[in-house]
Amino acid sequence: MGSNNKIFGAYISGTGSFVPDKILTNADLSKMVDTSDEWITTRTGIKERRIANENETTAYLSIEACRNAMEMAGLGPEEIGAVIIGTITPEMVFPSTGCFVQQALGLKNAFAFDLQAACSGFLYSLSVAEAFVKMGKYNNILVLGAETLSTIVDYNERTSCILFGDGAGAAVVSRTDDTSKGVLYTNCGADGGGWESLYCKAYGSRYPVSRPLEDESDKFMKLQGREVYQLAVRTIVDEFNLCLKSHDLDKSQIKMIIPHQMNARIIESSSKRLGLSEDQVYINIAKYGNTSAASIPIALDECVRQGILTKGDYSILIAFGAGLTWASALIKF
Ligand SMILES: CC(C)(COP(=O)(O)OP(=O)(O)OC[C@H]1O[C@@H](n2cnc3c(N)ncnc32)[C@H](O)[C@@H]1OP(=O)(O)O)[C@@H](O)C(=O)NCCC(=O)NCCS
Known part of the structure; x- marks a missing residue:
């Protein structure tokens, strides 16, 4: 709590993202494994994904995304109180990716750590930042999802290698006295019993x-695509309804739902079940594939920069991924 036990609001004061230049198309992949543009497009909606070069590490992508977000927020490095990075492909085993970012950006008043919740990493981090900011302990927290998934993808395995890409997205969560806007609600969940649906065994x-x-292939991530598919649809529907209920909203009041970009068909089938119109659902998976924790903040940054989400708009963000983990957030801009 703040000194007067006051609860503050926590709003998104800036967003940023960064993806590597190198593009890996479906046509490129069809030369590497037995697949085709037609199969990938119809089953997933993905056309291409970005791949980091050896200098574009997770910290590098994060630093660029943070710079963009801080610039939009109009904040200098000394004004940031913490940096939290959702990632499953950190810079090193330790120290954290967050520490590299803290040093590179000169965030001298910030503490830094990584948060591992796979594809839910950004929303878990947002939920942590929301609590810190609302209790009045910090004024501005950088929250990220950042991944170099290409470092753990098996490019001999056709079911998974077509899905994933690299990138980073950031948001600054800032304190405000206006509790009617910003991050209004977050929910996070986990079910470790489902860990075998999606994992990377080495090297813990x-x-x-x-x-x-x-088995040498245990260096790479493995997934049971079908299992994840069905659970993901159900989770998006349940989390959306929880977010609406938290503030007694109707689905027609939601300007844009930003689901984790894991498969366009998963997103479409959950939005159909929810009765949402196409223009209420943000899908950019064709360009980036599944970037795990980075997918929601990259999409959020696109929505903000394109003016799709502006002052007063409600948005619902929903993630689902390895762990199993899931999370959602209701935001009023
Ligand atoms: C992975 C995914 C695209 C597979 O799509 P699907 O419709 O479930 O396909 P299936 O796994 O049932 O495979 C269907 C067939 O396509 C084949 N296939 C798999 N990958 C292929 C590829 N890249 N190209 C061509 N054929 C492929 C399979 O071998 C199978 O062939 P069979 O019927 O002869 O056995 C889909 O399940 C998915 O997106 N799941 C969730 C993704 C995920 O887990 N993301 C990470 C969590 S956030």
């Missing part, structure tokens, strides 16, 4: 780098 304490892997 169970499969340490010091012991040879029985």
